[in-house]
Amino acid sequence: MSDQTDVKVWSGRFSEPVSDLVKRYTASVFFDRRMALQDIRGSLAHAKMLARQKIIAATDLAAIERGMAQIAGEIERNEFAWNLDDEDVHLNIEKRLTALVGDAGKRLHTGRSRNDQVATDIRLWLRDTVDAIDTLLKAYQAALLDMAAAHAETPLPGFTHLQVAQPVTFGHHLLAYFEMARRDRERLRDARRRINRLPLGAAALAGTTYPIDRAFVAQELGFDGVCENSLDAVSDRDFAIEFCATASLIMVHVSRFAEELVLWMSPRVGFIDLADRFCTGSSIMPQKKNPDVPELARGKTGRVFGHLMGLLTLMKGQPLAYNKDNQEDKEPLFDTADTVIDTLRIFAELVPGIVVKPEAMRAALKQGFATATDLADYLVKKGLPFRDAHEAVARAVRAAETKGCELPELTLAELQAFSPLIADDVFAVLTVAGSLAARNHVGGTAPDQVRAAIARARAAL
Ligand code: ARG
Numbered sequence: 001m002s003d004q005t006d007v008k009v010w011s012g013r014f015s016e017p018v019s020d021l022v023k024r025y026t027a028s029v030f031f032d033r034r035m036a037l038q039d040i041r042g043s044l045a046h047a048k049m050l051a052r053q054k055i056i057a058a059t060d061l062a063a064i065e066r067g068m069a070q071i072a073g074e075i076e077r078n079e080f081a082w083n084l085d086d087e088d089v090h091l092n093i094e095k096r097l098t099a100l101v102g103d104a105g106k107r108l109h110t111g112r113s114r115n116d117q118v119a120t121d122i123r124l125w126l127r128d129t130v131d132a133i134d135t136l137l138k139a140y141q142a143a144l145l146d147m148a149a150a151h152a153e154t155p156l157p158g159f160t161h162l163q164v165a166q167p168v169t170f171g172h173h174l175l176a177y178f179e180m181a182r183r184d185r186e187r188l189r190d191a192r193r194r195i196n197r198l199p200l201g202a203a204a205l206a207g208t209t210y211p212i213d214r215a216f217v218a219q220e221l222g223f224d225g226v227c228e229n230s231l232d233a234v235s236d237r238d239f240a241i242e243f244c245a246t247a248s249l250i251m252v253h254v255s256r257f258a259e260e261l262v263l264w265m266s267p268r269v270g271f272i273d274l275a276d277r278f279c280t281g282s283s284i285m286p287q288k289k290n291p292d293v294p295e296l297a298r299g300k301t302g303r304v305f306g307h308l309m310g311l312l313t314l315m316k317g318q319p320l321a322y323n324k325d326n327q328e329d330k331e332p333l334f335d336t337a338d339t340v341i342d343t344l345r346i347f348a349e350l351v352p353g354i355v356v357k358p359e360a361m362r363a364a365l366k367q368g369f370a371t372a373t374d375l376a377d378y379l380v381k382k383g384l385p386f387r388d389a390h391e392a393v394a395r396a397v398r399a400a401e402t403k404g405c406e407l408p409e410l411t412l413a414e415l416q417a418f419s420p421l422i423a424d425d426v427f428a429v430l431t432v433a434g435s436l437a438a439r440n441h442v443g444g445t446a447p448d449q450v451r452a453a454i455a456r457a458r459a460a461l
Helices: 020-026 031-050 060-077 088-099 103-107 114-150 170-195 214-220 230-235 238-265 292-315 324-353 357-363 372-381 386-403 410-414 434-436 447-460
Strands: 155-160 164-168 272-274 354-356
Touching: 031 060, 031 114, 031 214, 031 324, 060 088, 060 103, 088 103, 088 114, 103 434, 114 230, 114 238, 114 324, 114 354, 114 447, 155 170, 155 357, 155 434, 164 170, 164 357, 164 434, 170 238, 170 447, 214 434, 230 354, 238 272, 238 292, 238 324, 292 324, 324 354, 372 386, 372 434
Parallel strands: none
Antiparallel strands: 155 164, 272 354
């Protein structure tokens, strides 16, 4: 309960204190203190501008800088006494500042509101977070490239509908995930441009009557420019939603890879093994080694989608300008960032720990007539229309299936029964190596192309 010694910043207007429940319900300091250092950075830039514009005295600025340096130290050393009575990170810091430096602390909030202050803090925090995620995506990409380089020639079945389709190389397969991460980074970079604009100066909603210099503050804080409209500046959180959408796609991509790892590690497939440090056992089945890490990455994708949906719903239908609803933006945003950061850190470490089993991949290729398309292409090159070639090969596959063998195991005479165009040069076409090498164009799976793609990717990283 508030008493007379605990006077709120807006207390003059109120005749009774809020209950403990309401205090807890409306407070955000439990979670928004995560932005404390961004809050201080923003305040210092604001104070510097106020002094330059002669709105506060140089001595006030010096006192504010001294006080903030001490507060930053207290926060970093975990000595700062966070107080629920002061609602949020902004009021906690301002109150401490005033306790330390007196009236200069009370002058800091001139020409500013918590509405433009919080919008600024989130943008500063998110900008750093986006940069950290970009670095992690890059590390994940580098790990994928190293593994792809080691397996530029290792064949495995490529699947469609999870049925054996055509041979590809494992390196080529990994490069698909590299490309997804490349686009994820592009999206982050694009979102960053819209994050990196300064709301300060919008004040509560309409701007301020003081002769402020917003461009100076923007420059001090490394923003690319200012938010053009004060109402928009304090109220919209579309930049946070965009970030969560980008994060969702990152998780979509990671979850696809995670699912393949789980599948590949199943003894029924056996293409890979994961290092023990990414797996756990079972409390009842002694033989088990479970791919928990990829499974959890797959599972955590759901919570990131949930946060995106939560933020979209939070913003939907909000009238201009700031509404307290917006205080609910932080927890989903923080959890999205934490989830993506942990997942990417783990995946950058997990990829080098993948033990590849080329024999199992090769054995799987022998089970699905993976070079049937190559046989059709062979007939086309000898003059048969593609649809007729398709039909001839389909009959050959059926014959091999009945005989219980693979296409290259049929005799030349048997094959010629399906088309007289088939000669003994057909067997080179039916090998996996021949099939791979034939897909020799940009974006194809031929080992030479995979190596070239890796070289281009390394240069781009
Ligand atoms: N804690 C608030 C938030 O996170 C700060 C802004 C509050 N502004 C206000 N007028 N109540 O959104």
